[in-house]
Amino acid sequence: MTFSVAGFRFAGCAAGIKKAGGLDLGLIVADQPVVAAGVFTRNLVRAAPVDVSIERLGLGRVRAVLANSGNANACTGAAGLAATLASTQATARLLGLEGAQVLPASTGVIGAVLPAEKIEAALPGLVEGLSADAAEDFAKAICTTDRWHKIVRGTVATESGPPASVVGIVKGAGMIHPDLGPAPAQGSGPLHATMLAFFVTDAKADRGALQAALERAVELSFNACSVDGDTSTNDTVLALASGLAGSANETALFEGFLPVCRELAKQMVLDGEGAEHAVEIRVEGLPDDAAARTVAKTVATSLLVKTALFGKDANWGRLLAAAGRAGVAFDPKGASISVAGTCIFEKGTPLGKEVEAVANRGMTERSYGIVMTLGTGPGSFTYLTSDLGHGYVDVNAGYRS
Amino acid sequence: MTFSVAGFRFAGCAAGIKKAGGLDLGLIVADQPVVAAGVFTRNLVRAAPVDVSIERLGLGRVRAVLANSGNANACTGAAGLAATLASTQATARLLGLEGAQVLPASTGVIGAVLPAEKIEAALPGLVEGLSADAAEDFAKAICTTDRWHKIVRGTVATESGPPASVVGIVKGAGMIHPDLGPAPAQGSGPLHATMLAFFVTDAKADRGALQAALERAVELSFNACSVDGDTSTNDTVLALASGLAGSANETALFEGFLPVCRELAKQMVLDGEGAEHAVEIRVEGLPDDAAARTVAKTVATSLLVKTALFGKDANWGRLLAAAGRAGVAFDPKGASISVAGTCIFEKGTPLGKEVEAVANRGMTERSYGIVMTLGTGPGSFTYLTSDLGHGYVDVNAGYRS
Numbered sequence: 001m002t003f004s005v006a007g008f009r010f011a012g013c014a015a016g017i018k019k020a021g022g023l024d025l026g027l028i029v030a031d032q033p034v035v036a037a038g039v040f041t042r043n044l045v046r047a048a049p050v051d052v053s054i055e056r057l058g059l060g061r062v063r064a065v066l067a068n069s070g071n072a073n074a075c076t077g078a079a080g081l082a083a084t085l086a087s088t089q090a091t092a093r094l095l096g097l098e099g100a101q102v103l104p105a106s107t108g109v110i111g112a113v114l115p116a117e118k119i120e121a122a123l124p125g126l127v128e129g130l131s132a133d134a135a136e137d138f139a140k141a142i143c144t145t146d147r148w149h150k151i152v153r154g155t156v157a158t159e160s161g162p163p164a165s166v167v168g169i170v171k172g173a174g175m176i177h178p179d180l181g182p183a184p185a186q187g188s189g190p191l192h193a194t195m196l197a198f199f200v201t202d203a204k205a206d207r208g209a210l211q212a213a214l215e216r217a218v219e220l221s222f223n224a225c226s227v228d229g230d231t232s233t234n235d236t237v238l239a240l241a242s243g244l245a246g247s248a249n250e251t252a253l254f255e256g257f258l259p260v261c262r263e264l265a266k267q268m269v270l271d272g273e274g275a276e277h278a279v280e281i282r283v284e285g286l287p288d289d290a291a292a293r294t295v296a297k298t299v300a301t302s303l304l305v306k307t308a309l310f311g312k313d314a315n316w317g318r319l320l321a322a323a324g325r326a327g328v329a330f331d332p333k334g335a336s337i338s339v340a341g342t343c344i345f346e347k348g349t350p351l352g353k354e355v356e357a358v359a360n361r362g363m364t365e366r367s368y369g370i371v372m373t374l375g376t377g378p379g380s381f382t383y384l385t386s387d388l389g390h391g392y393v394d395v396n397a398g399y400r401s
Numbered sequence: 402m403t404f405s406v407a408g409f410r411f412a413g414c415a416a417g418i419k420k421a422g423g424l425d426l427g428l429i430v431a432d433q434p435v436v437a438a439g440v441f442t443r444n445l446v447r448a449a450p451v452d453v454s455i456e457r458l459g460l461g462r463v464r465a466v467l468a469n470s471g472n473a474n475a476c477t478g479a480a481g482l483a484a485t486l487a488s489t490q491a492t493a494r495l496l497g498l499e500g501a502q503v504l505p506a507s508t509g510v511i512g513a514v515l516p517a518e519k520i521e522a523a524l525p526g527l528v529e530g531l532s533a534d535a536a537e538d539f540a541k542a543i544c545t546t547d548r549w550h551k552i553v554r555g556t557v558a559t560e561s562g563p564p565a566s567v568v569g570i571v572k573g574a575g576m577i578h579p580d581l582g583p584a585p586a587q588g589s590g591p592l593h594a595t596m597l598a599f600f601v602t603d604a605k606a607d608r609g610a611l612q613a614a615l616e617r618a619v620e621l622s623f624n625a626c627s628v629d630g631d632t633s634t635n636d637t638v639l640a641l642a643s644g645l646a647g648s649a650n651e652t653a654l655f656e657g658f659l660p661v662c663r664e665l666a667k668q669m670v671l672d673g674e675g676a677e678h679a680v681e682i683r684v685e686g687l688p689d690d691a692a693a694r695t696v697a698k699t700v701a702t703s704l705l706v707k708t709a710l711f712g713k714d715a716n717w718g719r720l721l722a723a724a725g726r727a728g729v730a731f732d733p734k735g736a737s738i739s740v741a742g743t744c745i746f747e748k749g750t751p752l753g754k755e756v757e758a759v760a761n762r763g764m765t766e767r768s769y770g771i772v773m774t775l776g777t778g779p780g781s782f783t784y785l786t787s788d789l790g791h792g793y794v795d796v797n798a799g800y801r802s
Contacts, residue, residue: 045725045733075718075751110718111751233722303704303789304797311798317476317511321634324446332446350476350512388704389798393791396705397712 003135003151003167006202007031007242011129012137015122017108017115018070025119026067026141027126028198029095033061034240036103037211039218041235047074048081049104050236052088056100057238063101065198065238066091066119069144069171072234073106073114083114090120094127105196105236107144107171135167135200142171142196145395150267156203156256158246164203165245168260171196172268194232195222197264204243205253213253214239221261224293225269225384226301269384270367274391278367279309282382283323285375291328292381295374298326300385309387314359316345323372330374340368404536404552404568407603408432408643412530413538416523418509418516419471426520427468427542428527429599430496434462435641437504438612440619442636448475449482450505451637453489457501458639464502466599466639467492467520470545470572473635474507474515484515491521495528506597506637508545508572536568536601543572543597546796551668557604557657559647565604566646569661572597573669596623598638598665605644606654614654615640622662625694626670626785627702670785671768675792679768680710683783684724686776692729693782696775699727701786710788715760717746724773731775741769 008030015025038057040050056062066088073080084106089099106114129137139149150170155163172195199214218237239257248256270278283296299305302322308315316337324332333348340362344355362368409431416426439458441451457463467489474481485507490500507515530538540550551571556564573596600615619638640658649657671679684697700706703723709716717738725733734749741763745756763769 043722043725044727044731045721075721075746075749077750233725303793307794307797310794313798320446320476321444324444324634326445328445330445345476348476349478388794390791390794392704393708393711393789393794396708397714397790 002133003153004132005165005167005200005242006244007034008200008240009130009132010134010138011126011131012134012141013122013126013129015068016118017068023137023141024068024070025122025126026138027091027130028065028138028200028240029130030063030240030242032242033063033101034242035205035207035210036062036238036240037207037214038236038238039215041233043233043235045233047072047106047234048076048084049073049106050234052081052084053103053105053236053238056103059100061101062103062240063097064091064095065103065105065240067105067138067142067196067198068108068114068119069142070108071106071112071114072108072110074110074233076111076113079113083116086116087114087119090123094123103238105238107142107194107196107234135169139169139171142169144171145273146171147271150264150271152260152263154256154260156201156248157252158203158248161246164201164248164256166199166201166203166256166260168257168264169198170264170268195235195268197222197237199237199239199257199260200242201239201256202242202245203248203253203256204246205241205248209250209253210239210241213250213257216254217257217261220258221265224382225265226297265384266367269386272386272392273395274389274393275386276366276389277309277363277387279385279387280369280382281385282369282371282380283374284371284380285373285377286328286330286379287377288379289381290379292379293383295323295326295328295372296381296383298322299372300383303388306385306388309363310389312360312363314339314344314356314363316350319370319372320345323374334375336373338371339363340365403534404554405533406566406568406601406643407645408435409601409641410531410533411535411539412527412532413535413542414523414527414530416469417519418469424538424542425469425471426523426527427539428492428531429466429539429601429641430531431464431641431643433643434464434502435643436606436608436611437463437639437641438608438615439637439639440616442634444634446634448473448507448635449477449485450474450507451635453482453485454504454506454637454639457504460501462502463504463641464498465492465496466504466506466641468506468539468543468597468599469509469515469520470543471509472507472513472515473509473511475511475634477512477514480514484517487517488515488520491524495524504639506635506639508543508597508635536570540570540572543570545572547572548672551665551672553661553664555657555661557602557649558653559604559649562647565602565649565657567600567602567604567657567661569665570599571665571669596633596636596669598623600640600658600661601643602640602657603643603646604649604654604657605647606642606649610651610654611640611642614651614658617655618658618662621659622666625783626666627698666785667768670787673787673793675790675794675796676787677767677790678710678764678788680786680788681770681783682786683770683772683781684775685772685781686774686778687729687731687780688778689780690782691780693780694784696724696727696729696773697782697784699723700773701784704789707786707789710764711790713761713764715740715745715757715764717751720771720773721746724775735776737774739772740764741766
């Protein structure tokens, strides 16, 4: 399967940024200046490449995205900012562009200045390798602790003619609890590394529609999943639209992007550091979706719930206890809970060890759902989470060593 | 060291409630009806003994506390409530009291009805064992996953004459993120198990002063510590004052209770399930204490921070990133961080690997502090947390098996 989209070329190479070696520098180039949109971490502490991308997105159309893994260029002060500027300017020179047309993104260890000289040395080979068929190389180049690269194709309905294409690429495994918004509150110093996502489409879109569609799709996918409850300082989602296919309005873009975002979010959670399961926590029956979201998020981020998922334990007590501390009113005596398709708790009463044993077997699946019905209201929300086990501790207790 | 307090007798015995055996039923009896106060979990989902204790506290003076481990009597519906009532009434009969003068508290597994018949069978022996010197037996009887029993003595200044005594007893290791308040919002069904704390003093206090002092002391101790971010449904703190020593006003009671509460909270965090370190997260320099509390709590409950503590990694990036997502404004470029007495990040700049290595060595201590100075304001707050490692996963993934 190829992941080409009209108007874009891709490349990935090993620039020696990652200690462990492997692909660590990726490039997306648009044949012409393209419409672009982005959402970024709402963390007060932001890495230099995030600040630079936000500023450049405001200047108009863009031509390229330069992304690296192995170094987040975070908390590196003026030297780090200079390194981000130098590496994107070097890219622009090679491609005959303005520096401001290149959007940077970085992920990896923090506190070390981006090695701009290694990037500059690798750039000629990277540019030479640009190809319409190399999106997977780009996807591989941005991986850090990811166990596999993540790339998904979808379609966008157009006003006339055949549907346009959209390809989404994401990296992310730990520090996954995105809280992305269009307009970060404050400028700031730099930091860590996590979720990067890139979308390219050949739909013809105006910038406002692309931005609005991206924000809406992100809200129901990346902003509704959690591996460890920590929101990174480098979280970045960019979308580029070449306009070589038919026109798409905001609704069409949203509806096209959403399934791609959801599939990428699911893969990201499945690849959660040390995770063995991706679990959809669905909360139903509350007065509105916002209340359901609050409860679903509290359950999805509960350590006791996540360790129970790891232990394959249909522990309705922990589920209900987490829901109970979410700050949303409901009557526990009317609550029902099903796990992996088996109802284990109905209208406030546990249904016993036998059905729990059935549910426990369902929890051996790589992916399953938990439904908590907390009333009779119309509000519902689904939050994606992962289990938390020894793998998570191993990855995160030793990350910098 | 004895933990006797004038006017009280204690006992603990093995009633066969805990699968593993050992002391699991405890009794405190006051010689006369005594003034009592209490704070309880704010979780919407509450266990039956919590509901019963809240109701009985409102009726006036009390004579006894009956506490058990091994069973939280939670999510057990009418049968569970009946079991709590039956066991406290049996206690009252044996002691010649009214049932309403006995406050129940339970901790342990959920979803199983309290075995009232086992308790009733053990009660005669328990009552026979009552002794002024047996507070430690009570402390042992309420332990679940605790690695040691926790009991602390302090003093309360009186208006004239020698100081009064206060003895505090706590159990708790997991599901520790108390959010205790005087008046839970709603009645509810029952649930899990966690932090139980009991204070006995011979100070003479009126009920309003005792309640207010207890609330204030809890707010700065149990409500400012976290093992896993999960607030239990059984959290209960009770204080009984026999009045056999001198009179103490609210301030004297607060100042006497606070160091006892803090020491118990510290022991509880040190005994955090699988924890190897108790770490004080102190946030300074914000506009007010409430803002500092918000940031300190966010840092103290961050999984990435807690796994870094486990890994003995002076990871200022994770600390700063957690602070940055707390929703409180500060300038990361002015932030400074010291770990175990060593400044590793000053005014937005990391100080390098050498000082980090010194801090890493400090992180091998069982107990140390982290100070984050985020500005020049007068607001500060200290939150206690533990590291999170394999032990936590082991305890919680297999708790019910």
